[in-house]
Amino acid sequence: MSEIMDSEEGRAPMELLAPAGSYEAFKAAVENGADAVYLGGRSFNARASAANFDLDELRRVVHYAHERETMVYVTVNILIADQEFPELYDYIYSLYEIGVDALILQDIGVAEMVRSVLPEMERHASTQMTINTTWGVRHVERLGFQRVVFAREVTAEEMKAISAKTALDIEVFVHGALCICYSGQCLMSSYIGGRSGNRGRCAQPCRLTYQLMNKEKKDVLAEANLGNHLLSPRDLNFVEEIDNLKECGAYSLKVEGRMKRPEYVATVIRIYRRALDHVLSQEEDINGGSGVTEEEKTELLQIFNRDFSQAYFHSHPGAELMSYARPNNRGIRLGRIVRNKGNQLEIKLEAYLRPGDGIEVWTSRGREGITVQKVWQGKREIEEGKPGDIVQIEFAGKSHPGDRVFKTHDELLMEKARQSFQEGREQRRRPLKMRLSGSIGEPLVLEAWDRDKHVRINSATPAQQAMKRALTREYVFQQLGRLGTTPFRLEELNLEVEEGLMLPVSELNEMRRSAIESLLHKSRIKEKVTRKVYNRRREEWQNRLKLERDQLIGSAQECGKVHYRRDSASAAMGLTVAVSDLEGVKAALKAGAKRIAMGGERWRSRKGMSFEDIRAGVRLCKEQGGTSILRLPRILNEEQSAWWYELLLKVKDWEDRPAIMVSNLGELEMAKAIDPDWPFEVDYPVNIFNGAAVAHFLRLGAQGVTLSTELERSQIETLARWPRTEVFVFGDMEMMVSEYCPVGATLGGKKGSKCTVPCVKEPHYLRDRLNYDFPIETDLDCRMHLYNVKRLNLYKELDSLAKMGVARIRLQLDRATPVQIRDTVRVFLEGWGRALEGEGLSEEQAEKVSAYLGERFPEGFTKGHYFRGVVS
Structure with a gap:
């Protein structure tokens, strides 16, 4: 196995990063050539249902990996609640103490804590942070x-542009499962099943079946014969794109698969290792290819595939991104049925078939899978059927000539994979050079070189005159080459000893053991932060956080601003109404709203807000004594960021310019670049889940912070102690935002032609197996936004929220009609005012209001996570 090192930096010029959900998968990754492995502990990681590793197992993993010059990155890539921080503090230090090379983080508050308390620990920004622009980086x-x-x-174009402007390592997913939603923004599993992807418990509802319904609730794809897995994408496969990724500035090539079997990890990493080495060798390829053989391409298909894709790397793939027919492994095409006689199938093979292989027969009634026990050719039992052969197997199911057969499990490939990480057969070894020198009557000297590391070991006793057998080169090579499970193989031995000399074999063995231990120890020596120092830093950080909160509260009280008063007169300034068009602004103001968050997504189904509309909306707010906030979209790519940058430059010069509400980290950075003093607020898609995250944004000057919609009431109460916090209490619950649009991909015309925008003609819904219809909205950038069937409604909880000290509440009405906006704002203004005055609602009044709102929103309501939360 070749390992091409960058001599200037002492590391590979590109990194192959492998997943591991178990110790066997970890060994499979290392032994097949991974430069680094990412894995999760038993807590705080985004694959809670993987086997994962406790601290003792992590010690074993890190020791094994470091001996083989492999890095270990631990995922701490979920949102973490305030009550979990005491456990988190201990866990982070334990990972550091063990010698973990880096943490993969999602939570802004956790990132801020680690930077302050343990800056010596390397940190990687998880894909869950939704970083896709130069500004976000x-x-x-x-x-x-x-x-x-x-x-x-x-x-590819964006990657190249972004990587050219940053010194950070760029890590990209190159193989494995692909999420249909932007990572970190998917709340579908959370909202409909209570299992949050942001907490590592995604139930993968995207892999289930759906129907695409129109306004009349008719299945518009009933005759299309596409398949019903309308949200299930294909798997990534970049094995032939590594050279392109290198040109685009990618450093780490990440294989997805912490839930996969060790054999999967072994196979994929082995093939990517060869492909990466081919690219890095810079040798001219006479075939102009990737260096990947046809056999390896087939092995990647065989080990697991839902069909393959390069996602958006080259262009927008539309329907080509999707695996509509099935959400699980397709395997490879084995052949077609020639005839079915009794309990025996006759198949004409297009691939190899052996006993122990798993196959699926695709019939008109569905798919039936079996494990092949025996293979015959005529009356002769054979060990292997070859492509082109007609063979027979036992099969008790129903099928017909012409039915397709797929091989979903190749036992020979699995055994090949297992052999690569079998205990005692380790193959991840690097070359070692040794020299044994000395004379009779003196201790012998054993020197060993591991690349740039060198050790020198003396024998415990002097060498003696040989009585029978003197040391020979062959004998010494045999003894010193017994390196067992160490990460070395003896490549070169120089023997420079006096003729006729001997040394007991026990001495040679001891010198070898000492040399190896010294080399391995020498490679990992580094100064440690003691637990005492760590605890002191942690206490200082906690005290600083508390002081910041107290100062902010004191500043707000001293300032005496209207929206910090706690009475009915200030209710309007404590209620934010989010709308998406000018008519919505007018309706909200007419109903008495004073804080209008306008803009956000520009829907194809309605007019949206032009530059002139934003200007008019801001003026209307000012004329009526209100506050205007310009909401930016949930997702912006590089090109869209440039468009918004130019628009914001114009808005910046307005005398009555609005504050800005940002929905991701890149937008915040962009706004700061235009004017560091521009008032801004942070919207809920940023996933603010704890006090440290609130503090981070308030420290940067945020005038408001809308909390995550996955918080439950006790968490909200804790975070309400911070000023300027806002809670989403009513409106549309967006579950998913995706570059893929099921409406355009299936109804928008032929492949390669311009989309006919069927989303404009009528509304569409995704109907699930329980007959719930989830609304789809498409924005002007052709992104799909998928909404929950029911709207959030915490009207009955206003009194509790007021008692908690919540500064502001949010009505999310960007998909509502002007009448719905007007009536909802009126109801909540009155209810919030009563709550702030301490006047509770009677059960009769609450029911009356619920009925009133129910007439305007007949789809129904939910309390979301207010009572159930996502922290178990």
Whole structure:
């Protein structure tokens, strides 16, 4: 196995990063050539259902990996609640103490804590942070990250532009499962099943079946014969794109698969290792290819595939991104049925078939899988059927001539994979050079070289005159070459000893053991932060956080601003109404609203807000004594960021310019670049889940922070102690935002032609197996936004929220009609005023209001996570 090192930096010029959900998968990754492995502990990681590793197992993993010059990155890539921080503090230090090379983080508050308390620990910004622009990368640079894992939606052109402007390592997903939603923004599993992807418990509802319904609730794809897995994408496969990724500035090539079997990890990493080495060798390829053989391409298909894709790397793939027919492994095409006689199938093979292989027969009634026990050719039992052969197997199911057969499990490939990481057969070894020198009557000297590391060991006793057998080169090579499970193989031995000399074999063995231990110890020596120092830093950080909160509260009280008063007169300034068009602004103001968050997504189904509309909306707010906030979209790519940058430059010069509400880290950085003093607020898609995250944004000057919609009431109460916090209490619950649009991909015309925008003609819904219809909205950038069937409604909880000290509440009405906006604002203004005055609602009044709102929103309501939360 070749390992091409960058001599200037002492590391590979590109990194192959492997997943591990178990110790066997970890060994499979290392032994097949991974430069680094990422894995999760038993807590705080985004694959809670993987086997994962406790601290003792992590020690074993890190020791094994470091002996083989492999890095270990631990995922701490979920949102973490305030009550979990005491456990988190201990866990982070334990990872540091063990020698973990880096942490992969999602939570802004956790990132801020680690930077302050343990800056010696390397940090990688998870793809869950939704970083897809130069601006987003700049913010995580400021947070002290050393690496950023790009969103999977970043194109080759964008990757090249972004990487040229940052010193951070760029990590990209190159193989495995692909999320249909932007990572970190998917709340579908959370909202409909209570299992949050942001907490590592995604139930993968995207892999289930759906129907695409129109306004009349008719299945518009009933005759299309596409398949019903309308949200299930294909798997990534970049094995032939590594050279392009290198040109685009990618450093780390990340394989997805912490839930996969060790054999999968072994196979994929082995093939990517060869492909990467081919690219890095810079040898001219006479075939002009990737260096990947046809056999290896087939092995990648065989080990697991849902069909393959390069996602958005080259262009927008539309329907070509999707695996509509099935959400699980397709395997490879084995052949077609020639005839079915009794309990025996006759198949004409297009691939190899052996006993122990798993196959699926695709019939008109569905798919039936079996494990092949025996293979015959005529009356002769054979060990292997070859492509072109007609063979027979036992099969008790129903099928017909012409039915397709797929091989979903190749036992020979699995055994090949297992052999690569079998205990005692380790193959991840690097070359070792040794020299044994000395004379009779003196201790012998054994020197060993491991690349740039050198050790020198003396024998415990002097060498003696041989009585029978003197040391020979062959004998010494045999003894010193017994390196067992160490990461070395003896490549070169120089024997420079006096003729006729001998040394007991026990001495030679001891010198070898000492040399190896010294080389391995020498490679990992580094100064440690003691637990005492760590605890002192942690206490200082906690005290600083508390002081910041107290100062902010004191400043707000002293300032005496209207929106910090706690009475009915200030209710309007404590209620934010989010709308998406000018008519919505007018309706909200007419109903008495004083804080209008306008803009956000520009829907194809309605007019949206032009530059002139924003100007008019801001003026209307000012005329009626209100506050205007310009909401930016949930997602912006590089090109869209440039468009918004130019628009904001114009808005900046307005005398009555609005504050800005940002929905991601890149937008915040962009606004700061235009004017560091521009008032801004932070919207809920940024996933603010704890006090440290609130503090981070308030420290940067945020005038308001809308909390995550996945918080439950006790968490909200804790965070309400911070000033300027806002809670989403009513409106549309967006579950998913995706570059893929199921409406355009299936109804928008032929492949390669311009989309006919069927989303404009009528509304569409995704109907699930329980007959719930989830509304789809498409924005002007052709992104899909998928909404929950029911709207959030916490009207009955207003009194509790007021008692908690919540500063502001939010009505999310960007998809509502002017009448719905008007009536909802009126109801909540009155209810919030009563709550702030301490006047509770009677049960009769609450029911009356619920009925009133129910007439305007007949789809129904939910309390979301207010009572159930996502922290178990």
